[in-house]
Amino acid sequence: MRIKTVTMAAAITLAAGVASAATIDFTDRSVWNSAASTTSVFGATVSISATGGAINFTQDYDRSKTGVCDGFGGALACVSDGLGVTDDEITTEGSMVQTATVSFSSAVFVKGFSFLDLYLATDGSDLETAKIYFNDDMSTMISFAALQTPSANQPGFVVGLANVAPVTSITFFAAPSNDNLGNPDYSLASIEVAPVPLPAAAWMLLAGLAGMGYVARGRKNA
Known part of the structure; x- marks a missing residue:
């Protein structure tokens, strides 16, 4: 017996x-406030790094919270605008491509992501796109395109599903396509993970x- x-x-x-699953919420400034910030999920330590500038969480969230702060996989704090590089966003400007990498000390199952400030051009002629690859392997690249224009206080919120495992690192950058306002860029709001x-x-x-x-x-x- x-x-x-x-x-x-x-x-x-x-x-x-x-x-089970866990949301790594980069809009929660009580957890994520500098490049030295870390957290733990399913026994894995989560850390962050960047190229092309320093990790930044200083921009306050200042857009509509409807459908965002009750977002993907659980409520988002919506205190900051999420993870950015130099400013509040991960940017591509000509040959200058900023990247942000989220690393895990042991492998996890990545269910998906949410993004902020990912916009369509108002006239529909172009759009911003988040590019992502796993485990330092660019052949694993996937993309998530903008769904909202920057008008009417829209947050540029996009949820993307991945379902990839095992994952020990995720690298984010912006495609050169744009919303015709400034440079191609977006903020990383959250990552949804589960055990492998x-x-x-x-x-x-x-x-x-x-x-x-x-x-x-x-x-x-x-």
Whole structure:
């Protein structure tokens, strides 16, 4: 009976781990306020770095909060504008391409992202696009395009799904396409992560152990 109880408890714990998720909220200045800031998710330490300038969290969030601060994977603090480089945004200006990298001390499953200040041109002629790649491998690149114009207090909020694992680093930069206002840029608001899913072989092993526990109990009762 003890074997079955312990094994089934382990199965429940692992299933809960795979199902759970955490939001890394870069708009929360109580956690993220400098390049030295870190946090922890699922046993992994999360750290940040940049090229082309210094990490910046100083811009206050000053746009509409509707649909943002109750955002992707959980409420966003909406205190700052999120992670930027030099100013409140990650910018591409000609040959100058700023990057921001979020690193994890152990691998995680990346479910998706949210962005701010990612805009369409008012006349629809162009749009800003967030570019992302994983584990220092540019062949893994994905893109998320703007959905809002900068008019009527719109926050330029975009949610993008990824579902990529295992991930130990994510690098962000802006595509050269633009909203025709200033330079191509955006802020990183959040990342949604979960534990790396348990491989199928491990689930089979766990199921086998559970079966052994059941058999052991049956023999004892017999």
